Amino acid sequence: MTATVPPKAPVFLGLPTAPRGVGHLRGTESFPDAARHELRNGQLRANLGHATATIRGKRAGVVAEVPDWEQLRAAGKAIKAATMARLDEHLVSLERQVTARGGTVHWARDANEANAIVTALVQATGTTEVVKVKSMATQEIGLNEALEAVGLDVFETDLAELIVQLGEDSPSHILVPAIHKNRAEIKEIFARTIPGVDPELTDDPRQLAMAARTHLRERFLRARVAVSGANFAVAETGTLSVVESEGNGRMCLTLPQTLITVMGIEKVVPTWTDLEVFLQLLPRSSTGERMNPYTSTWAGVTPGDGPQEFHLVLLDNGRTAVLADEVGREALHCIRCSACLNVCPVYERTGGHAYGSVYPGPIGAILSPQLTGVEDNASLPYASSLCGACYEVCPVAIDIPSILVHLRAEHVEAQQKPTAEALAFRSLARAMSHPWLWHLVQRGARLGRLIARGKPTLPSVFPPPISGWTRSRDLPTPPTRTFVQQWTEEHGK
C-alpha cells in the first residue's frame, strides 16, 4: 500500500534581493572596522569636514529663503508615497509612453540582467567607447566593470566621477563622488593620468576644470553611445529627466547616436506637474543652488534631433523587496540629493568608503541593507547615533532614524541562534519589566564600587563590549544608593 504524500505547502522565500558577486552594494568589512581605518586618515577628515561644512551652510541658506519649504517637503513625500502605492501601474504606463515615442523599454530583474542588457545594446552598435553621465544606478550594478570586461572603454564625464575613475578610486558621496579629495590631490591625479596634460597644471580649480574639459571634449565629439541614469521619469508622458550641474550630461544626452538610460524603478513620477515639486526640492537640498543649472528632459526619439536610438532599462535589483516592507519602503522615496550625508556627524568623520556601498551616509545605511537583505549589510543600520539630523533636512521627509531602528530589529529577529548580546538584552528586559528584579540588578551594579576601590571613576579594565566605552571614556563609580532609595528615605513612600 502506498501512502499518498501530501503536497508540501508552498514556502514563500521572500522577494529577491540584489545578487552577490556583482555591483557595489556590499563592503568587504563591517562598518566599525572600515570606519576605524578611515578615521585615522587626517587628510580625509580635513577634506570632508571642510566640504560638508561648506555645503551644509549653502543648503541652510537657500532653504531658509523658501517660505513654503515645509509644504514642499510634505508634497514631495505625499507624491512619492502615492506613487509607490501604485508603482506597477505607473511603470507600465511609462513603458507604453516611451515605446509610443520611439524608445525601447527593457525590464531588468537585477544587476546581472541589467549589465547583460546594456552590454548587448552597446555591442550591437559596433562601437568600442561609451561616454557616461554620472549615475548611481549604474554604479550600483557595476556597469563599468561589466562593459570593460568585454573590452569596451568607458568614460565617466562628470568631473568628480572622472577624478574617481582616473584615480582608480571609488566614489564616497552620492552627489560629490570625489568629496574625499582636495585640489592638490586632484591635480596630482590629473597630472599623472590625463594624456598630454599641460605640465604647468596647478591646483587652481579653473585650471583643473579646463584640463578635464579638454580631455572630455574629444570623447564627447566622437562618442556614438552614451549611458545615463535618470533623476525622474514621468509616467504620463514617457519623459526622462537628468539633473546636473556641469553640462557634461547635456552633451552625452544629445550628441551620441544611441542613448541607454538605466533607471531604478522607484524614479517614476505619475505626472509632468509632479516635477515642479522635485525640481524645487532637489537643487536647494543637494548643491545648495536655487535652480538647477542643466535640467535635460527627453521623451523617446526625435528624428533629426539628438539620439536616434533610445533604450530605457528599468532596474529592480531588490527594490520590490524594499517596497514590500511597510516601514522600510520609505527609503525608495529618496531623490539622491545627499543632504543627509552632508549633515551626518558619522559620515562627516568616516567618509563614504566606510559604508562599503555606493550609497553611503544615512540614506545608504537604510537603503543598502534593504536592497541586499539586512544580513548582507548587518552593520549598516547601527552606523548611526540616531541624532536625527538626516530626517530634519531630507527634502521628502524620510524618517531615516525610525527606519534604522526598524532594520536593527529586523537583524536581531533574523538571528537563528541567540547571541550573547540578545541574552543580555533579554535578561535586562525581564528585569526592567519587574520592579523587584530591577532593584536586584541595580544592587548588582553597585558591585562596581568594589572594582573602583574608592575612586570616583571605574578603572578601564573591562572586557568587550564595555571596553568599547572605557577605552576612551571614564565610567563613573556607581553610587551607594539609587535615586528612588534616596528619595524614599528622605520623603517616605
Place this chain on the structure above:
Amino acid sequence: MRVSLFATCLVDTMTPSVGMATGRLLQRLGQDVVVPPTQACCGQMHVNTGYRREAVGIVANHVRAFEGAEAIVAPSGSCVASIHHQQAAVARRAGDEALAQAAEELAGRTYELSQFLVDVLGVTDVGAYYPHRVTYHPTCHSLRLLEVGDRPLQLLRAVRGLELVELPGAEQCCGFGGTFAVKNADTSTAMLTDKMANVLSTHAEVCTAGDASCLMHIGGGLSRLRAGTRTVHLAEILASTEEAVTPQQTTTPSVPA
C-alpha cells in the same frame, strides 16, 4: 500640581543627584512631587538596539508604574522622546492595542523638565544661583524630537551668577547614541573628541545639558583627558541656590581664559 517624577533608569542607577535635584527643584516651585517606586526604564535602549519585542514588557511596567499620574516629568529629552514616539508603536506592533493606548495617553501627560517648567508652570526664573561659566549642549533628541528649542537657555539666562557662553557646533551630536557608543566606539569617540574640543574652546567650567546620558558621555571623555571642565545636568544647576549649592560645585576655572 501632583508631579510624578520619572528619574530614568540611568539617573536612578548611576547619577541619583540629577533625580534629587529635579525633585527638589519641583518642590521649591510648589509642586507636590511623588516618585513611583516601581519605575524602571522607558524601553528606549532596547528599541534602539533592535529589541523591540523585548521592550513591550518594559513599556508595560512603565505604564503600570505611572498609572493615574497627573503629570510626569523626566530630566531627559531622550527618554521623554521615546515615551512620545516609540512606546505606543512598540506595543501596537506587538499587537497590544490596550497597552498602546495607555502609553499614548500617558505620553500626553509626560514632559521633559525644561518643557514642564516653561510651558506648564510658565516660569523661566526658577530662583537659582550658580556662579559659574557654563556652556549648554542641546542634546539631539530634545532638539529634534521634542523641539525644546531655547527653553533650557531661557532657564539658564535667568540663573543668578551664571555666565552663559555659546557652544560652537552646538547642534552636532556628541557621539553617544546609546549602544552606538560601544558598537561603533571609534566613530563615537571621533565625534566626542570634536564635541570636547568645542566645549573646551569656550573655557567654560561646566558643560550642561538636559540628558544625563549624553553628559555621562561628554563627561567621561573630559574626565579621561583630565580636563577640568565638568558636566552638570540642567536640573542640578536649576536646583542650586545661595542656600543650597550642590556639592559638585567649585569656582576654579578648569581652563584658564
